[in-house]
Amino acid sequence: MNPQDIKEISSVWTHATNIMVDHAEGCWFYDKKGNKYLDFTSGIGVTNTGHCHPKVVDAIKKQSEKLLFGQFNIVYHQPVIDLIEELKPVVPAGLDTFFFASSGAEAVEAAVKLAKHATGRPNVIVFNGSYHGRTHLTMAMTTSKTIYREGYSPLPSGIFVTPYPYSYYYGWDDETTLAFAVKELERTLLGQSKPNETAAIIIEPVLGEGGYVVPPAGFLAAVREICDKHGIMMIVDEVQSGFCRTGKFFAVQHEDIQPDIMTMAKGLGSGIPISGIAYKRELQEKWVTGTHGGTYSANTMACAAAAATVRVMKEEKLDVNAAERGEQLMSALRDLQRTYPVIGDVRGRGCMVATEFVKDGQPDAGTPKAVIAAAREEKMLMLGCGTYGNIIRWIPPLVITEEEMNEGISRFEKALKKVIG
Numbered sequence: 420m421n422p423q424d425i426k427e428i429s430s431v432w433t434h435a436t437n438i439m440v441d442h443a444e445g446c447w448f449y450d451k452k453g454n455k456y457l458d459f460t461s462g463i464g465v466t467n468t469g470h471c472h473p474k475v476v477d478a479i480k481k482q483s484e485k486l487l488f489g490q491f492n493i494v495y496h497q498p499v500i501d502l503i504e505e506l507k508p509v510v511p512a513g514l515d516t517f518f519f520a521s522s523g524a525e526a527v528e529a530a531v532k533l534a535k536h537a538t539g540r541p542n543v544i545v546f547n548g549s550y551h552g553r554t555h556l557t558m559a560m561t562t563s564k565t566i567y568r569e570g571y572s573p574l575p576s577g578i579f580v581t582p583y584p585y586s587y588y589y590g591w592d593d594e595t596t597l598a599f600a601v602k603e604l605e606r607t608l609l610g611q612s613k614p615n616e617t618a619a620i621i622i623e624p625v626l627g628e629g630g631y632v633v634p635p636a637g638f639l640a641a642v643r644e645i646c647d648k649h650g651i652m653m654i655v656d657e658v659q660s661g662f663c664r665t666g667k668f669f670a671v672q673h674e675d676i677q678p679d680i681m682t683m684a685k686g687l688g689s690g691i692p693i694s695g696i697a698y699k700r701e702l703q704e705k706w707v708t709g710t711h712g713g714t715y716s717a718n719t720m721a722c723a724a725a726a727a728t729v730r731v732m733k734e735e736k737l738d739v740n741a742a743e744r745g746e747q748l749m750s751a752l753r754d755l756q757r758t759y760p761v762i763g764d765v766r767g768r769g770c771m772v773a774t775e776f777v778k779d780g781q782p783d784a785g786t787p788k789a790v791i792a793a794a795r796e797e798k799m800l801m802l803g804c805g806t807y808g809n810i811i812r813w814i815p816p817l818v819i820t821e822e823e824m825n826e827g828i829s830r831f832e833k834a835l836k837k838v839i840g
C-alpha cells in the first residue's frame with residue numbers, strides 16, 4: 420500500500436513527497452525500494468549534523484542505557500548541565516541563562532512569557548513574513564502565509580505587525596529599505612502598540628518561511644536601539660537560522676548585536692525534539708518560579724542528543740563548512756541566473772539560500788513548484804518558501820561536501836532545463 424493511501428494517517432499534514440524512507444545517512448535518504456535521494460531539505464533545518472551522525476547516535480544510545488527520563492521538576496540530571504556547558508561559549512555574548520522545551524513554537528511561547536514578566540507589558544511586535552509556530556499564540560505571531568491561520572480565529576490579541584526589510588520585494592536598494600523599515604517600526608510604536616505596552620519585538624535574523632531574506636546591514640542594530648530606548652525586550656528567533664546554518668553559530672552574530680532573549684530549536688537536537696531559550700541573567704529574577712515549565716522540559720535524552728550535536732558542530736567546524744559551501748552554492752546559482760532570468764534573485768547567508776522566481780516582474784509560483792517536482796525525479800529533495808510560494812530555499816545538511824553540493828547544483832540544473840527548456 421502506498422503511504423498516501425493509509426486513511427488512518429491524519430490528513431492535516433501536508434507531504435512534499437510520498438517517499439517511504441527506510442534509513443538515512445549524511446545528506447542521503449534511502450527508501451525501501453533501494454532508491455537513494457539527495458536531501459537538500461535537512462528536515463527544514465533540523466539535520467544540520469547530517470542524518471544519523473555517529474557521535475549523536477552514540478550519545479543517544481549511551482544515555483538511553485543510563486537514564487531515559489529524569490523529570491526536571493523532580494530531579495536534576497547531567498545531560499542538561501553538559502548541554503549548557505556546550506552552549507555557553509557559542510551563544511551570543513550576554514546570554515548566559517537557559518530554559519529548554521521540545522518544539523520551536525514552545526521556545527517562542529517561553530520567550531514571550533519571559534518578556535511579559537520581565538516588562539510587565541502585554542504586547543508583541545512581529546515582522547511581516549514571520550513564522551513562529553503552530554500554537555494559538557505563535558499562529559497569531561505568524562504572517563508568512565494565511566494557511567497557517569485560516570479557520571482558527573479568534574487568535575490571541577496583542578500582536579502587531581511591522582514590515583520586514585525585504586529589499587528585493589520592495590524593489591529598493593538596501594539603504595532605502597532599511598530607512599523605510601525603521602520608520603515603519605517607529606510608526607508601529609506610535610500608531611499600534613505604545614512602547615509602555617510593548618513587551619517585545621521579535622525578529623528572525625534571516626527571515627525563514629517568509630522567503631529567506633537577509634535584512635540590510637544595520638537593521639538588527641536599529642531594532643536593538645529602539646528596544647533600548649523604550650525598555651522593550653529584543654527577541655531573536657533563531658529556530659531556523661541557528662546552529663551554524665548561516666555560517667556562524669547564530670545568524671545574529673553576523674552583526675555585533677546582543678538580544679535579550681534568543682529562541683533555538685530544530686538544528687539543536689539533530690532530530691530529537693528539543694528547543695530552548697537563552698537569555699540575560701538579569702531577567703531571571705523577574706521570571707517567577709513555577710509560572711512556566713512542562714513535563715518534557717529539559718528532557719534527558721534530548722539534552723544528551725543536543726550536547727553531542729553542539730560538540731560535533733564545534734569539532735567539525737560546521738559553521739565554516741556552511742560558509743564555504745554557501746559561497747560555492749551562491750556563485751553557481753548566480754551563474755545559472757544569467758542563463759535563466761526567471762531566477763530573479765539569489766540571496767542568502769551560509770547554507771540558508773533563496774532563489775526567487777519572477778516572470779514579467781511578478782512573483783512566479785508555478786516555475787519553482789515544477790522545478791521542485793522535476794528535482795524529485797532527479798532524486799533530489801528540495802523545499803519552497805515565501806508568501807507567494809515563488810522561492811526555492813536551499814537548506815542542505817551542513818556536513819555536505821563540495822562534491823555533494825556540486826551534485827545538488829547539477830541535479831537542480833537538470834530539473835530547471837526540464838521545466839524551462
Ligand SMILES: Cc1ncc(COP(=O)(O)O)c(C=O)c1O
Pocket residue numbers: 463522523524525527550551552553623627628656657658659660684685
Ligand atoms: C523561525 C521559526 N520559529 C519557530 C518555528 C516553529 O518551530 P516548531 O515547528 O519546532 O514548533 C519555526 C519552524 O519552522 C521557525 O522557522
